[in-house]
Amino acid sequence: MSTSPPSQKAGRAGEPSLAADLSAVIMSATPDQPRVLIVPAKQNLQDGLPSGPLLSEHRTLETALRSWVEQQTALKLGYVEQLYTFGDRDRTKGRARVKGHALSIAYLALVRDASPSRMDRAHWRDWYAYLPWEDWREGTPKALKIIEPTLKAWVRAGGPPLKQFRAERVEMTFGLASGAWSDERVLERYELLFEASLVPEAWRERSDEKAPARLAPGLPMVLDHRRMLATAIGRLRAKIKYRPVIFELMPASFTLLDLQKTVEALSGIRLHKQNFRRLVESEGLVEETGEVTTATGGRPARLVRFRQKVLVERPAPGVRLPGSKRVSP
Numbered sequence: 001m002s003t004s005p006p007s008q009k010a011g012r013a014g015e016p017s018l019a020a021d022l023s024a025v026i027m028s029a030t031p032d033q034p035r036v037l038i039v040p041a042k043q044n045l046q047d048g049l050p051s052g053p054l055l056s057e058h059r060t061l062e063t064a065l066r067s068w069v070e071q072q073t074a075l076k077l078g079y080v081e082q083l084y085t086f087g088d089r090d091r092t093k094g095r096a097r098v099k100g101h102a103l104s105i106a107y108l109a110l111v112r113d114a115s116p117s118r119m120d121r122a123h124w125r126d127w128y129a130y131l132p133w134e135d136w137r138e139g140t141p142k143a144l145k146i147i148e149p150t151l152k153a154w155v156r157a158g159g160p161p162l163k164q165f166r167a168e169r170v171e172m173t174f175g176l177a178s179g180a181w182s183d184e185r186v187l188e189r190y191e192l193l194f195e196a197s198l199v200p201e202a203w204r205e206r207s208d209e210k211a212p213a214r215l216a217p218g219l220p221m222v223l224d225h226r227r228m229l230a231t232a233i234g235r236l237r238a239k240i241k242y243r244p245v246i247f248e249l250m251p252a253s254f255t256l257l258d259l260q261k262t263v264e265a266l267s268g269i270r271l272h273k274q275n276f277r278r279l280v281e282s283e284g285l286v287e288e289t290g291e292v293t294t295a296t297g298g299r300p301a302r303l304v305r306f307r308q309k310v311l312v313e314r315p316a317p318g319v320r321l322p323g324s325k326r327v328s329p
Contacts, residue, residue, distance in 0.1 A: 031261035
């Protein structure tokens with residue numbers, strides 16, 4: 001990952017200056033593990049996303065992004081979409097000692113199981129290593145046993161009406177009382193933990209204060225990259241429900257079980273096997289290839305592939321997941 005300061009245009013005295021940095025949240029998946037492509041930062045050994053500054057020789061933002069990704073990972077991206085533009089001054093400190101705002105423009109890219117050739121730098125990593133409270137496949141995440149009491153203490157520390165406001169935000173994002181859990185509110189949950197000073201990133205510039213011993217579990221990332229990752233996960237979880245983007249991560253042929261497990265890995269929840277298969281078949285998302293595989297170790301399983309005709313048959317073909325409830329720890 002580039003550690004050099006981004007390009008910056010200096011204005012007249014008193015005018016704000018501006019720098020632009022491009023970052024790529026590149027996602028892949030196996031049936032058991034959702035993955036993000038990471039490039040370790042040399043200066044502090046924390047993981048980061050492939051990124052680099054917008055330079056004068058770059059014709060467009062996307063050209064700059066693709067160039068930095070290829071330089072740092074040897075991976076040529078296909079389809080990419082812009083996620084969000086981050087520009088908060090207090091969220092990017094430490095990148096460069098510059099005045100004014102530094103814009104960080106994040107993009108989402110989906111690739112099939114492709115391994116970059118420069119594995120001495122870039123590598124795939126389970127995204128739940130950074131956001132472990134998002135994985136409900138085995139029941140209540142262990143991370144929540146630490147997060148819940150610390151969040152409740154944060155709520156109590158705010159006098160009225162702040163206490164009520166905080167309680168409402170915690171309930172909306174984590175559902176501590178109702179048990180309601182929206183798999184799409186990934187960014188809101190991370191932002192709340194940041195605001196409550198429960199992630200290491202919130203303590204980076206507090207040289208006169210010491211972080212508490214019990215922070216939320218999960219590996220920190222450089223700069224604001226964990227915030228970008230949370231944004232990308234929320235975007236992907238939403239899109240798989242109304243667009244067939246899940247098939248951008250699947251091989252040319254696969255079993256229905258592999259498809260289900262991949263959806264579970266991305267969404268962080270377990271699905272009922274028969275209900276899932278009925279959903280996929282009723283939506284006309286796949287078709288049989290006429291071949292079988294014995295790689296499952298049991299009975300031969302039928303191989304299927306994405307059914308391209310569904311794109312012209314319906315405006316929003318996706319895998320509509322059921323609502324989820326929190327399980328009491």
